[in-house]
Amino acid sequence: MSPSFGAGLERNVIAAQALAAIVPMIGADMGNVQLLDPVAGGLKIVAQRGFGRQFLHHFEVVRGGDSICGRAMSEGRAVLVPDIERDAILARSSVLAVLTEAGVRTVISAPMFDPAGSTVGMVSLHYRWVRRLSANDQHLLELLVQRTARVLLADRPR
Template identity: 40%
Template sequence: MGDHARAPAPGALPRAEAFAEQARLRYAEATLLMRRAHRARNEATDRREAAEAWHREVHNELRSRRREVSARTAEAAREAAALRPAGRSGLVLFGTDFCGVHDPTAIMSATLAAALTLSQARMGHVQLFDDASDGLRIVSQYGFGRDFLNFFALVRDRDTACGAALAEARTVQVRDVGQSVLFAGTKAGEVLLDAGVRAVRSIPLISNGLRLGVLSVHYSAPHEPDAAEQHLLATVASAGARRLVRPPVLPLGGEPAGDGDGAAGVAPGDQRGPQAR
């Protein structure tokens, strides 16, 4: 007998086709999973690169900010040193060692020192209200000559920045003395200009509702303090006023009092010039 092809076993073909179909499905599933994995890997790579770029950006920004802060700090230190009048103690008013000081002249000298340290002013004075003479008398000053001190020895009216500040219980700012309506055509304006004063800021010293005196700072050029300088000066004036336990009754006589740190204190009875008009 000749060789005959072996016939497939019954049912073998359907099983083979089913197996092939399952293989195709599994291959398709594996391909899909591989594509998803590849896409997820690409997305992870993109996220990592974005995170690294963000980290570099933040790092560079922080480094730039640190340099900027460092530069500003150094500049502020230089400005503070430049603004601090030579020979003055600066911020002694806020020192713990100063808490036991109760002398009004010493307190006002420290108040003026702090005001000149924390502002752009180059001159200044503090006046306290004298009940006996019913006016403001200078108890501490920095930067002025005898003509100025004699003229402003006693201020009773409100026709000056300091007089208006006390009478109206508000800060008075004169940006330009030469152009000010307050000082136009007045002797007080002439005295200020002769003393090299071009701008004035007078802040009333008020504590417990009592008007105790006036802190005035003077500038050598027309000037309008910014918000920061205004706040610092108001803080200094408030701190100085709080240190005055009660309205001071200043003696009418006595020797000129120095403040011990370079700013000449002025004894009330030593001033005999005309009042500010």
């Protein structure tokens, strides 16, 4: 069972600060941090940059499915979609319209893990143009995501 995160402001502030650092470091236009919420039964957005109401409502709770963060959660690894308009899974899903409306073309979602290897959250970065992230950018993102997980887990109540 995954440990729960500390509730409230501290967790959200930490997530927002991490996202504020990660987005420009990896050159993204938008991004969000989601944490696994056992009560909601999925990933909930706790911090975001650059998204409107429709996007936030659609991805309020992600339990898997066709979304890129849902795939990353199911596969237990980062998932990169360099061009959402060419992705076969998104083509059959309502997710494509939501991403297009938000001005997104490229998405990478990287899971956060606890020390036991269980997924406890997700960091997703979004780009307004088609982009193939370099291996260095992907590696840096995964390091930053795991650092974020460690800080968030250290902040949880004992």
